[in-house]
Amino acid sequence: MSWTVGELARLAGVTVRTLHHYDRIGLVQPSDRTASGYRSYGVRDLDRLQQVLVYRELGFPLEEVATLLDDPDADPVAHLRRQLRLLRERVERTRAMVAAVEKEMEARQMGISLTPEERFEVFGSHDPARYDAEAEERWGDTEAWSQSRRRTAAMSKEDWLRVTAEGADLERRFAAALGSGVPADSATAMDLAEEHRQQISRNFYDCPPEVHAGLGRMYVDDERFTAHYERIAPGLARYVSSAVQANAGRRSG
Amino acid sequence: MSWTVGELARLAGVTVRTLHHYDRIGLVQPSDRTASGYRSYGVRDLDRLQQVLVYRELGFPLEEVATLLDDPDADPVAHLRRQLRLLRERVERTRAMVAAVEKEMEARQMGISLTPEERFEVFGSHDPARYDAEAEERWGDTEAWSQSRRRTAAMSKEDWLRVTAEGADLERRFAAALGSGVPADSATAMDLAEEHRQQISRNFYDCPPEVHAGLGRMYVDDERFTAHYERIAPGLARYVSSAVQANAGRRSG
DNA sequence: CTTGACCCTGACGCAACGTCAGGCTGTGTG
DNA sequence: CACACAGCCTGACGTTGCGTCAGGGTCAAG
Numbered sequence: 001m002s003w004t005v006g007e008l009a010r011l012a013g014v015t016v017r018t019l020h021h022y023d024r025i026g027l028v029q030p031s032d033r034t035a036s037g038y039r040s041y042g043v044r045d046l047d048r049l050q051q052v053l054v055y056r057e058l059g060f061p062l063e064e065v066a067t068l069l070d071d072p073d074a075d076p077v078a079h080l081r082r083q084l085r086l087l088r089e090r091v092e093r094t095r096a097m098v099a100a101v102e103k104e105m106e107a108r109q110m111g112i113s114l115t116p117e118e119r120f121e122v123f124g125s126h127d128p129a130r131y132d133a134e135a136e137e138r139w140g141d142t143e144a145w146s147q148s149r150r151r152t153a154a155m156s157k158e159d160w161l162r163v164t165a166e167g168a169d170l171e172r173r174f175a176a177a178l179g180s181g182v183p184a185d186s187a188t189a190m191d192l193a194e195e196h197r198q199q200i201s202r203n204f205y206d207c208p209p210e211v212h213a214g215l216g217r218m219y220v221d222d223e224r225f226t227a228h229y230e231r232i233a234p235g236l237a238r239y240v241s242s243a244v245q246a247n248a249g250r251r252s253g
Numbered sequence: 254m255s256w257t258v259g260e261l262a263r264l265a266g267v268t269v270r271t272l273h274h275y276d277r278i279g280l281v282q283p284s285d286r287t288a289s290g291y292r293s294y295g296v297r298d299l300d301r302l303q304q305v306l307v308y309r310e311l312g313f314p315l316e317e318v319a320t321l322l323d324d325p326d327a328d329p330v331a332h333l334r335r336q337l338r339l340l341r342e343r344v345e346r347t348r349a350m351v352a353a354v355e356k357e358m359e360a361r362q363m364g365i366s367l368t369p370e371e372r373f374e375v376f377g378s379h380d381p382a383r384y385d386a387e388a389e390e391r392w393g394d395t396e397a398w399s400q401s402r403r404r405t406a407a408m409s410k411e412d413w414l415r416v417t418a419e420g421a422d423l424e425r426r427f428a429a430a431l432g433s434g435v436p437a438d439s440a441t442a443m444d445l446a447e448e449h450r451q452q453i454s455r456n457f458y459d460c461p462p463e464v465h466a467g468l469g470r471m472y473v474d475d476e477r478f479t480a481h482y483e484r485i486a487p488g489l490a491r492y493v494s495s496a497v498q499a500n501a502g503r504r505s506g
Numbered sequence: 507c508t509t510g511a512c513c514c515t516g517a518c519g520c521a522a523c524g525t526c527a528g529g530c531t532g533t534g535t536g
Numbered sequence: 537c538a539c540a541c542a543g544c545c546t547g548a549c550g551t552t553g554c555g556t557c558a559g560g561g562t563c564a565a566g
Contacts, residue, residue, distance in 0.1 A: 005512090006512065013373060015555080034562095037513080037515095046373075053373075053376055062553070083354050087347055104303075105330065116299055273545090289530080290531090291531080291545080314522090315522070
């Protein structure tokens with residue numbers, strides 16, 4: 001079975017010019033030519049083109065795609081696995097953007113304006129060629145994340161108002177505790193942390209102590225979260241983080 | 254509140270050069286300049302940049318973004334609504350790609366090779382700037398679509414084998430009926446169509462007669478499906494389509 | 507044997523920036 | 537108060553990934 005450029009182009013949803021280009025740069029070359037010089041693509045070439053198109057869709061520069069596919073140490077299944085992971089990350093990222101736009105709409109309709117950080121939050125980690133495991137570790141807890149997005153998307157304006165008010169109130173009480181010198185590992189602070197955990201479980205996603213501890217680490221590791229707390233009171237990010245960790249220790253131990 | 258280029262760049266996750274570029278082409282211009290010529294971006298400019306970035310992410314050329322955003326008839330909420338729709342389409346599209354890669358992996362592990370049409374299926378409708386309602390009409394039945402994807406993704410190898418075998422068998426019987434001159438609106442052909450409908454409902458997604466009729470239309474309207482049936486037997490696409498329609502008429506009338 | 511659809515190879519064009527180069531500005535430090 | 541260093545400015549050229557002719561050969565159908 002073999003295909004001409006035009007056939008393959010139609011099949012793959014690209015233009016003939018694109019295939020010419022890929023031939024020229026050596027990315028996808030027809031495994032044969034007819035006597036009259038026509039390109040003749042075989043099954044292997046289809047394989048290759050498909051891989052290329054997935055990587056391209058994911059935003060990889062063509063040269064990098066070439067080095068990836070020409071790596072003799074990488075078996076085909078490894079590519080598929082990586083593509084799968086990247087695609088799933090993309091689904092999450094796009095869902096986060098959906099949530100951001102929804103939030104923006106809510107805000108407009110309520111006459112509230114979001115902070116600049118919130119508004120660009122979703123663009124922050126936009127690095128298409130980031131194929132190492134960083135994102136996976138950070139947002140590895142993907143089920144919780146999407147669950148949260150689903151729930152918040154389903155909230156009414158009143159729900160949303162209530163939830164944010166609840167959160168803001170708790171943050172103020174955290175800040176007050178910090179201000180009056182209550183240690184982060186005191187029972188008082190841990191109680192606030194526990195309340196925090198339950199708020200999350202109720203309003204966003206199921207949040208057992210271990211997950212909560214992970215969140216706590218993120219408050220100091222991820223600058224976006226740090227910034228959020230530091231805007232309320234200096235040192236609050238670390239304070240909340242410590243309280244959450246202490247509480248998680250108390251809960252699980 | 255105002256920001257310098259560098260600050261805004263960091264905030265929005267783009268480079269300074271990008272902001273320079275957007276200034277030059279008039280896409281996002283700082284609403285002010287300092288005495289020494291420094292760009293000074295205001296809140297309105299952030300608004301604008303955010304909109305631009307969403308549209309850019311969706312694959313719109315910048316010039317088109319400019320005309321969209323400068324259209325005095327389009328209120329901000331309209332933009333948000335459109336962006337929401339496009340983003341959701343994108344989630345579905347990416348999910349379809351995930352499903353395609355999963356399918357490809359299954360196939361490899363089973364030593365089966367997919368048909369070229371199947372392999373490039375997902376790239377077919379890749380037209381990022383297609384913001385009219387075409388895709389919406391065509392795949393408007395999005396719930397069913399994603400439901401199907403979810404189910405097939407959850408299938409075991411045996412399930413999948415069984416399902417495809419079932420489908421292939423039914424297609425062969427359709428082809429046989431066509432070959433022996435059985436009319437598409439005969440009871441025999443309609444029975445096959447009904448079996449087809451129930452197969453879909455059982456294996457993929459809930460498929461009431463109206464949805465099935467829509468599918469039938471697609472078999473002749475959408476060249477990808479047409480090609481699928483024509484590969485089995487010439488005229489089969491139209492034949493199946495007619496039988497499905499006839500059956501839908503019988504069921505609902 | 508011609509006509510129309512399809513193929514070939516240049517070659518130029520374009521969008522959306524990346525990447526210097528050369529020079530001014532603003533500010534914390536010794 | 538000088539000065540170092542980060543940040544800003546405006547050209548201007550380079551790059552990627554094709555789109556779009558131009559000029560000419562190929563092939564199947566009628």
